Amino acid sequence: MNLIHTLVNGEQGLFKPATLTPMQKMTLRFVVLGLLWYGVVLIEGMIMRLYLVKPVVSLVPTDQYYGILTAHPLIGIFGSTYSLVLGAFLFLVPFLMKKPLWSIKLANWTCGLVAGGTLVFWLAGFITHYAPMYTLYWPLPADFTQFSVWGGTFFIVGIAIVMAGAAFFVLNIFATIMYTPEGTPKQPAGALISSALGLSGIRNLFRKDKKEHLVSLPVAAIARGTVDMALNTGVILFTGVLILVYMVAAILGYDLKHSAIDALLYKNWFWWGLDLIADGLVLIFVAGTWYLLATLITGKKLFMENIARAALFVELVVSWTVWSHHLMSDQAQPGILKVVSGEMVTAFELITQGLAFFITLVTLWSARPLKMTNPLKFLLGGLLGFALAVPAGIIQADLGLNRILHNTQWIVGPHVHVAVLVGLTMTLYAAVYYLFPVLTNGAKLWSEKLANFHFWCHLLGGIGMGAFMGMAGLQGMLRRTVYFNGEFFPFMLLAALTGALLLLGFAAFFFNIVMSVGINGVIGIFLPSKLKTKDLLPK
Amino acid sequence: MIVDTSLVLWGQTLAYTLYALAIMSVIGWFGYRVTKKGTGKEFKPALFYVFVGFLVVAGVSLHLVTHATIPWKPMDLDRSGVTADKTFTINIANHTFALPAEKMVIKKGEIARFNVTSDDLTYGFGLFRADNSMLFQMQVLPGYVNDIVWKFESPGVYSIRSTEYSGPKGANMFVKDAVEVTE
Numbered sequence: 001m002n003l004i005h006t007l008v009n010g011e012q013g014l015f016k017p018a019t020l021t022p023m024q025k026m027t028l029r030f031v032v033l034g035l036l037w038y039g040v041v042l043i044e045g046m047i048m049r050l051y052l053v054k055p056v057v058s059l060v061p062t063d064q065y066y067g068i069l070t071a072h073p074l075i076g077i078f079g080s081t082y083s084l085v086l087g088a089f090l091f092l093v094p095f096l097m098k099k100p101l102w103s104i105k106l107a108n109w110t111c112g113l114v115a116g117g118t119l120v121f122w123l124a125g126f127i128t129h130y131a132p133m134y135t136l137y138w139p140l141p142a143d144f145t146q147f148s149v150w151g152g153t154f155f156i157v158g159i160a161i162v163m164a165g166a167a168f169f170v171l172n173i174f175a176t177i178m179y180t181p182e183g184t185p186k187q188p189a190g191a192l193i194s195s196a197l198g199l200s201g202i203r204n205l206f207r208k209d210k211k212e213h214l215v216s217l218p219v220a221a222i223a224r225g226t227v228d229m230a231l232n233t234g235v236i237l238f239t240g241v242l243i244l245v246y247m248v249a250a251i252l253g254y255d256l257k258h259s260a261i262d263a264l265l266y267k268n269w270f271w272w273g274l275d276l277i278a279d280g281l282v283l284i285f286v287a288g289t290w291y292l293l294a295t296l297i298t299g300k301k302l303f304m305e306n307i308a309r310a311a312l313f314v315e316l317v318v319s320w321t322v323w324s325h326h327l328m329s330d331q332a333q334p335g336i337l338k339v340v341s342g343e344m345v346t347a348f349e350l351i352t353q354g355l356a357f358f359i360t361l362v363t364l365w366s367a368r369p370l371k372m373t374n375p376l377k378f379l380l381g382g383l384l385g386f387a388l389a390v391p392a393g394i395i396q397a398d399l400g401l402n403r404i405l406h407n408t409q410w411i412v413g414p415h416v417h418v419a420v421l422v423g424l425t426m427t428l429y430a431a432v433y434y435l436f437p438v439l440t441n442g443a444k445l446w447s448e449k450l451a452n453f454h455f456w457c458h459l460l461g462g463i464g465m466g467a468f469m470g471m472a473g474l475q476g477m478l479r480r481t482v483y484f485n486g487e488f489f490p491f492m493l494l495a496a497l498t499g500a501l502l503l504l505g506f507a508a509f510f511f512n513i514v515m516s517v518g519i520n521g522v523i524g525i526f527l528p529s530k531l532k533t534k535d536l537l538p539k
Numbered sequence: 540m541i542v543d544t545s546l547v548l549w550g551q552t553l554a555y556t557l558y559a560l561a562i563m564s565v566i567g568w569f570g571y572r573v574t575k576k577g578t579g580k581e582f583k584p585a586l587f588y589v590f591v592g593f594l595v596v597a598g599v600s601l602h603l604v605t606h607a608t609i610p611w612k613p614m615d616l617d618r619s620g621v622t623a624d625k626t627f628t629i630n631i632a633n634h635t636f637a638l639p640a641e642k643m644v645i646k647k648g649e650i651a652r653f654n655v656t657s658d659d660l661t662y663g664f665g666l667f668r669a670d671n672s673m674l675f676q677m678q679v680l681p682g683y684v685n686d687i688v689w690k691f692e693s694p695g696v697y698s699i700r701s702t703e704y705s706g707p708k709g710a711n712m713f714v715k716d717a718v719e720v721t722e
Binding site: 131135138139140143146259263304327330331332343344347348350351354355361362364365366367368372377384388391394395399400403404406407408414463467471474475476477478481482 | 544547548551552555558559562563566569570572573574575576577581582584587590591594595597598599601602605606609611612615616659660661663665667668670671672673674675676677678680681682683685686687700702703704705706707708710
């Protein structure tokens with residue numbers, strides 16, 4: 001009875017949605033939707049893990065499997081990660097700059113568009129099995145002998161809706177940095193944006209009288225990552241429109257020539273845009289979040305803060321010039337691009353991410369003794385994830401090794417899944433655990449034991465799954481390929497078992513959060529706030 | 540000693556496993572020690588710069604070492620200047636490999652050039668051993684002649700598999716024992 005009461009009303013009834021400001025509600029909506037999509041990603045991932053242990057075609061036809069495989073990373077990045085990250089940053093930028101968000105309404109639109117767009121492309125893939133993968137290698141997305149043109153149209157429209165939400169986020173972040181709130185002294189918009197983008201920091205390097213930074217380091221990290229988001233949003237939207245032209249033509253009965261688009265140029269263009277996410281904003285946002293968490297947990301100044309700022313700027317330049325490591329097995333790609341962009345610039349990621357790793361650890365170390373709280377342990381998990389995944393990526397971005405690693409399970413295991421699941425997701429969990437009492441006005445976590453269980457399941461599950469996928473990859477197992485004769489059975493069985501740990505950990509976390517805020521609390525988050533204020537927190 | 544893909548992958552497995560165990564131990568140790576009382580000493584920036592130097596050396600030296608030790612890496616960068624003992628022209632269309640012969644035969648120690656084209660989609664072209672391990676692969680883009688040169692150091696039989704996803708039909712793109720390397 002007591003359990004049911006807690007399930008309905010939350011731990012000790014401490015969470016009261018009526019006390020939330022519109023800003024808190026907006027942020028919590030992002031978090032709830034992001035976590036729900038994360039649950040979908042995990043269930044899909046588990047279906048695929050089981051399929052790779054033994055493909056049961058009668059239950060999941062092969063084209064359905066590839067439909068799931070196409071939607072899976074997009075839901076993970078857009079539906080889940082974008083929701084969590086955008087929600088957190090729309091709260092943190094005004095919080096750190098001590099002024100209201102430029103537009104709460106626009107932020108709520110971002111939340112709705114990201115979740116709605118994800119639902120549209122997920123449904124399109126689920127119903128029609130549209131499956132050109134997120135890479136969309138030309139002319140596969142326009143191959144209507146394999147895929148439904150209507151399914152593809154809705155799929156691309158869904159992605160475009162998410163991109164519209166991302167564009168609104170970009171506008172909101174930069175406007176918040178630059179604008180002057182009503183009734184306050186005029187703020188120097190140009191100087192603020194210059195500081196956020198790191199231009200004033202660069203000028204400082206050549207100046208004797210160093211000028212103080214107008215925005216804090218985490219805001220600078222968010223602003224620089226947002227530049228990459230603006231660019232990749234443009235690239236993805238442009239590519240979507242290009243594909244839609246072929247789709248609309250097909251619907252109207254015209255068969256446009258695929259050869260009108262150069263497959264190599266298209267691949268360069270699209271990877272340049274995609275890498276602004278994978279090797280751009282993810283790494284920059286993560287570094288910024290590490291710095292923020294380290295300073296919040298310790299209450300101390302960041303170690304080598306000026307270098308950290310400069311490294312963020314270097315990372316921005318790296319993210320614009322690093323894409324060619326995805327084309328090392330493309331023989332038509334010029335060798336100079338493979339060596340300079342593919343090998344050398346990519347190696348810089350070891351340096352920039354290594355610096356962030358070192359600076360965060362030293363900042364934490366300087367504040368010993370620290371209590372091993374949930375944010376701290378998940379932060380350490382996130383640091384470990386990138387410490388494992390970045391070197392794995394540097395290895396595969398070598399011309400000699402890429403010849404035998406490209407498109408194997410190595411790429412998607414020790415690199416992609418360890419980076420995303422262990423590195424990125426554990427960093428986000430650290431932020432969620434830290435912000436939970438702030439955003440809920442002091443609600444209490446239902447069970448610390450479940451939080452601990454969540455940590456260990458996620459850490460061991462993420463590293464274990466990545467490791468067994470990697471071992472299969474080193475034995476020649478390709479990604480995006482179904483093996484029907486049990487060729488890699490032992491590795492896939494172990495990957496499925498460790499993958500199940502991830503699902504178990506998430507179930508524990510989700511139950512813990514629902515028990516903490518109650519079902520009534522979750523519903524209350526989505527009801528309009530009765531407080532008419534632009535303040536972040538109630539007074 | 541012949542440096543082939545098996546040896547390189549074995550070396551990579553060993554090196555990465557050792558690294559992974561080491562970094563997990565470091566974080567585990569850090570997690571334990573960070574909860575204990577500190578000495579109060581400031582961390583010296585010099586150590587930071589040493590670490591940066593180490594990262595630079597590690598990042599760059601990996602590529603220099605592989606360039607000097609992995610034979611197919613410099614050969615690939617300069618493949619237009621390589622004279623092949625045999626050239627095989629392969630076309631792919633509608634998820635099907637069109638091979639020049641039922642079995643492509645090469646002598647041990649010979650260099651072969653594979654020119655692969657696609658009439659429709661982006662595919663992959665990879666050679667695999669009987670135990671499914673990979674010998675090499677490349678991407679096959681429509682509108683280009685995608686070529687790779689390879690020196691076959693030991694006898695064996697290899698199957699061809701498309702290594703790039705090209706839709707659900709692509710999972711069947713497998714030609715068993717298509718390449719034979721003889722003594």
